[in-house]
Amino acid sequence: MTAPAVETKDLVKVFERGRRTIWQRLRREPDRRERFSAVDGIDLRVETGEIFGLLGPNGAGKTTTMKMLATLLIPTSGSIRVLGIDPLERPRDVRARLGAMLSGERSLYWKLTARENLEYFAALYHVSPNQTRARIERALAAVNLSDRADDYVERYSTGMRQRLALARALLPDPPLVILDEPTVGLDPQASRDLRDRVRELRAQGRTVLLTTHYMEEADQLCDRVAIIDHGRIVALDTPAALKRTIRAEEVVHLELGIDGDDRTVLEHLGRMATVARSERTNGTLAVTAHCASARDFVPAAFDAARSAGATIRHVEVVPVTLEDVFLSLTGRALRE
Amino acid sequence: MIGDVRAALAIARKDIRNLSRYRIAVASMAFTPLYQFVIPAFLFGAAFAVNGRATGLTATLGTDDLTGFIFLGGVVAGIVSTAFWGMAMSIRNEMDMGTLEPSWLTPTSHEMFVIGRAIGGMLFLILTQAALFLFGILFMGLRLRPEMLLALPAVLLALLSMVGIAYLLAGIVLLIREANFFIDTANFLFVTISGVSFPVTLLPGVLQPIALALPTTYAVDILRVQALGARPLFGVGIEYGLLVAGTAIAYPLGRWAFARAERTMRRRGMLSQY
Numbered sequence: 001m002t003a004p005a006v007e008t009k010d011l012v013k014v015f016e017r018g019r020r021t022i023w024q025r026l027r028r029e030p031d032r033r034e035r036f037s038a039v040d041g042i043d044l045r046v047e048t049g050e051i052f053g054l055l056g057p058n059g060a061g062k063t064t065t066m067k068m069l070a071t072l073l074i075p076t077s078g079s080i081r082v083l084g085i086d087p088l089e090r091p092r093d094v095r096a097r098l099g100a101m102l103s104g105e106r107s108l109y110w111k112l113t114a115r116e117n118l119e120y121f122a123a124l125y126h127v128s129p130n131q132t133r134a135r136i137e138r139a140l141a142a143v144n145l146s147d148r149a150d151d152y153v154e155r156y157s158t159g160m161r162q163r164l165a166l167a168r169a170l171l172p173d174p175p176l177v178i179l180d181e182p183t184v185g186l187d188p189q190a191s192r193d194l195r196d197r198v199r200e201l202r203a204q205g206r207t208v209l210l211t212t213h214y215m216e217e218a219d220q221l222c223d224r225v226a227i228i229d230h231g232r233i234v235a236l237d238t239p240a241a242l243k244r245t246i247r248a249e250e251v252v253h254l255e256l257g258i259d260g261d262d263r264t265v266l267e268h269l270g271r272m273a274t275v276a277r278s279e280r281t282n283g284t285l286a287v288t289a290h291c292a293s294a295r296d297f298v299p300a301a302f303d304a305a306r307s308a309g310a311t312i313r314h315v316e317v318v319p320v321t322l323e324d325v326f327l328s329l330t331g332r333a334l335r336e
Numbered sequence: 337m338i339g340d341v342r343a344a345l346a347i348a349r350k351d352i353r354n355l356s357r358y359r360i361a362v363a364s365m366a367f368t369p370l371y372q373f374v375i376p377a378f379l380f381g382a383a384f385a386v387n388g389r390a391t392g393l394t395a396t397l398g399t400d401d402l403t404g405f406i407f408l409g410g411v412v413a414g415i416v417s418t419a420f421w422g423m424a425m426s427i428r429n430e431m432d433m434g435t436l437e438p439s440w441l442t443p444t445s446h447e448m449f450v451i452g453r454a455i456g457g458m459l460f461l462i463l464t465q466a467a468l469f470l471f472g473i474l475f476m477g478l479r480l481r482p483e484m485l486l487a488l489p490a491v492l493l494a495l496l497s498m499v500g501i502a503y504l505l506a507g508i509v510l511l512i513r514e515a516n517f518f519i520d521t522a523n524f525l526f527v528t529i530s531g532v533s534f535p536v537t538l539l540p541g542v543l544q545p546i547a548l549a550l551p552t553t554y555a556v557d558i559l560r561v562q563a564l565g566a567r568p569l570f571g572v573g574i575e576y577g578l579l580v581a582g583t584a585i586a587y588p589l590g591r592w593a594f595a596r597a598e599r600t601m602r603r604r605g606m607l608s609q610y
């Protein structure tokens with residue numbers, strides 16, 4: 001048994017909303033700032049060599065968690081071990097071994113070339129001068145940027161900048177890489193390319209912890225996924241096991257035209273499948289149902305609709321995704 | 337340790353490289369002191385001169401070399417603004433740009449971000465001052481005594497104490513919202529009260545004790561004594577003592593404030609709020 005790459009116990013981060021002016025401070029007015037927990041008791045254990053994903057909607061606390069691991073934020077309570085080291089006690093030792101990509105393209109010097117950027121950060125990572133060249137070549141090769149290394153970053157596309165930010169994270173030759181939303185803002189082609197790079201990191205024996213709010217990404221890329229919402233982990237397992245938890249083989253999206261009350265039709269549908277979500281806008285009712293077999297459910301749904309005075313306008317059958325898992329756990333969609 | 341030293345040099349090199357990509361902006365930066373400070377001060381002094389002689393200056397300082405007086409003031413003004421803008425505000429600018437966070441994620445001690453900029457800023461200062469002096473000698477009749485070099489230790493001490501103050505300033509601008517306004521105002525006050533453009537003895541009474549607490553006041557005074565033969569405030573020996581004392585206080589105080597600011601940022605998560 002090797003030690004886990006990342007371990008947190010009951011990790012909590014409380015922020016204060018709003019500002020306290022110097023005036024209020026000087027007059028010793030009571031502190032009226034609202035306190036809320038961005039991370040609310042997270043227990044994580046990321047094993048060496050896996051790609052682990054934190055999947056959650058906006059504001060779930062993913063970035064906050066990553067920043068605590070990366071020594072940028074001090075937790076309110078709880079404990080952290082990164083590669084067996086406590087970031088509170090030995091922050092510089094953690095930083096020396098950790099490859100972190102937290103914010104992508106804005107974190108580079110646009111007026112410098114890719115190589116100049118990497119030379120600068122190699123010095124900050126204390127890479128010894130006689131190793132710097134080789135380290136930079138390796139990092140550039142790992143993200144497929146070797147042939148564009150001497151271009152100014154301002155001439156790069158967003159995807160290339162994101163890859164350069166990843167190359168920078170590889171400079172310390174880190175056993176653990178953490179990536180915050182690595183593919184956000186990238187087109188499908190660039191995202192796929194970046195995911196391939198991440199898989200290569202695993203092939204090299206590195207551990208990867210990443211956050212995402214794209215369920216496909218978590219599904220395709222991660223060995224294990226923790227679904228997080230409101231600062232808490234609501235489910236944690238392999239993508240396949242998570243999808244098995246919603247005892248359904250297929251997901252059916254229905255769009256119904258309906259004038260009156262929609263309770264009857266929902267009740268009918270509920271007898272044949274699990275209604276994971278329903279949303280009414282004027283004369284339209286959108287329903288997401290989890291069922292064992294769409295072949296049986298869809299014809300029955302047409303009958304149910306007719307008997308309740310509604311018409312089905314659109315049917316879409318899709319396989320179960322992590323989106324549905326999130327929906328069944330929280331009653332909300334990942335992206336709203 | 338050696339890694340941190342290399343990192344500091346890399347920070348200086350990166351800043352200079354980055355500057356070299358903005359040539360026109362840099363050239364205008366180098367000559368701002370000329371039209372913002374040197375020429376106005378010179379014209380002002382010339383306007384009040386009697387038969388071309390700065391009699392007032394002679395009475396207070398024992399020299400009538402207005403040009404020399406102003407250019408030497410410019411050296412200290414340059415040191416002060418290097419600390420305010422080059423060492424402190426530039427860290428804040430990187431925070432706003434988004435490049436501070438990845439730098440903060442490396443094992444380099446965060447103090448090096450001030451030290452590295454001090455090194456880069458000093459090189460830039462030497463270049464701009466050389467350009468200004470050349471301009472003064474060629475076009476404004478600037479003449480300096482070679483003894484001026486004797487004031488070099490005072491200049492270095494002033495620079496060192498300003499690194500201490502830059503730590504303090506960096507701590508402040510990383511935390512406050514109106515960083516630009518703060519640095520602009522504080523820089524102006526600091527320069528003025530140091531007696532860069534007129535003798536400190538002419539400052540209003542309430543400001544005098546502040547002037548006497550600033551290390552730059554003594555640096556500029558020693559410079560003028562050595563280079564122009566001006567009358568010193570207290571005597572060169574005493575002023576060196578005060579300079580050393582000022583540095584000895586400013587340095588640990590600044591580092592303490594910087595470390596506190598850093599902790600506050602780590603508690604509140606302020607590094608990437610834009």
Ligand SMILES: Nc1ncnc2c1ncn2[C@@H]1O[C@H](COP(=O)(O)OP(=O)(O)OP(=O)(O)O)[C@@H](O)[C@H]1O
Binds near residue numbers: 015016017056057059
């Ligand atoms: N420094 C801060 N001060 C106050 N509140 C903060 C701070 N940083 C984050 N928050 C708040 O904490 C909550 C969690 O934010 P966090 O950035 O961790 O979410 P996230 O899961 O990364 O979301 P996203 O997908 O939008 O990146 C949000 O409500 C956010 O507004």
Ligand SMILES: [Mg+2]
Binds near residue numbers: 062181
């Ligand atoms: Mg985030």
